[in-house]
Amino acid sequence: xxxxxxxxxxxxxxxxxxxxxxDGHRSAYPFGLLRAACPCASCRGGHENMSAEPDAEVxxxxxxxxxxxxxxxxxxxxxxxxxxxxxxxxxxxxxNWHYLRALCPCEECRSRFxxxx
Amino acid sequence: MGLAVILCLITWFVLVNSxxxxxxxVSPTSAMVLVPPPTLTPxxxxxxxxxxxxxxxxxxxxxxxxxxxxxxxxxxxxxxxxLRLRSGAGLEFDPKFLGMDSEVFExxxxxxxxxxxxxxxxxxxxxxxxxxxxxSNYLQIVTTQP
Numbered sequence: 001x002x003x004x005x006x007x008x009x010x011x012x013x014x015x016x017x018x019x020x021x022x023d024g025h026r027s028a029y030p031f032g033l034l035r036a037a038c039p040c041a042s043c044r045g046g047h048e049n050m051s052a053e054p055d056a057e058v059x060x061x062x063x064x065x066x067x068x069x070x071x072x073x074x075x076x077x078x079x080x081x082x083x084x085x086x087x088x089x090x091x092x093x094x095x096n097w098h099y100l101r102a103l104c105p106c107e108e109c110r111s112r113f114x115x116x117x
Numbered sequence: 118m119g120l121a122v123i124l125c126l127i128t129w130f131v132l133v134n135s136x137x138x139x140x141x142x143v144s145p146t147s148a149m150v151l152v153p154p155p156t157l158t159p160x161x162x163x164x165x166x167x168x169x170x171x172x173x174x175x176x177x178x179x180x181x182x183x184x185x186x187x188x189x190x191x192x193x194x195x196x197x198x199x200l201r202l203r204s205g206a207g208l209e210f211d212p213k214f215l216g217m218d219s220e221v222f223e224x225x226x227x228x229x230x231x232x233x234x235x236x237x238x239x240x241x242x243x244x245x246x247x248x249x250x251x252x253s254n255y256l257q258i259v260t261t262q263p
Contacts, residue, residue, distance in 0.1 A: 026243030
């Protein structure tokens with residue numbers, strides 16, 4: 001099954017992005033997690049560090065509330081990803097569906113993507 | 118006069134030879150077969166909602182810990198081990214499941230003091246069955262009550 005979001009909601013009142021997936025799963029991402037896991041080459045320390053899944057340490061990274069962790073807009077990138085623009089102007093990260101699913105912080109998804117529990 | 122005759126001869130020569138040029142051969146079994154591109158079926162694009170910017174931003178948590186009922190917290194500081202969410206507020210209660218670092222929960226009840234720990238009752242925003250009491254030591258505020 002091609003797993004993809006059916007609906008994406010960025011709630012700026014509680015700073016949480018919620019994704020309803022087409023397989024029935026539901027993910028909730030704090031804005032800070034999405035920014036810490038920005039998949040752009042600059043944030044990941046160069047193209048050589050880019051991979052299909054987020055680095056494990058992003059889950060334990062806590063970013064303080066700031067323009068860097070406030071979402072200005074979310075736009076679809078074709079039918080495979082979203083681009084998030086942050087209030088500090090950063091908008092280079094392309095979050096594709098696989099990456100976002102791997103970034104889901106719930107226990108089930110963390111187990112699936114290799115994080116020790 | 119002589120120049121006009123020469124020009125006429127050149128023109129006649131060109132016209133006659135152009136008629137003699139054979140058309141390009143077309144093989145009935147051409148080596149090149151044009152394959153039409155497949156018709157792309159457009160993939161569905163998810164519906165994206167971005168809520169308007171709140172007029173009064175929730176802001177940073179108050180200095181006294183700041184967790185409050187109705188707010189959202191995320192688990193942090195477990196180094197990947199996860200935080201046990203328990204069936205009651207205290208270490209004597211059984212763990213129900215592990216909450217993972219960065220996992221978000223809504224605060225539904227609390228605080229309760231037990232075993233020298235402050236406990237909050239948390240519910241996952243996407244699955245109400247994923248709920249339990251958690252020690253505040255490993256909770257980070259995402260937002261206060263909107």
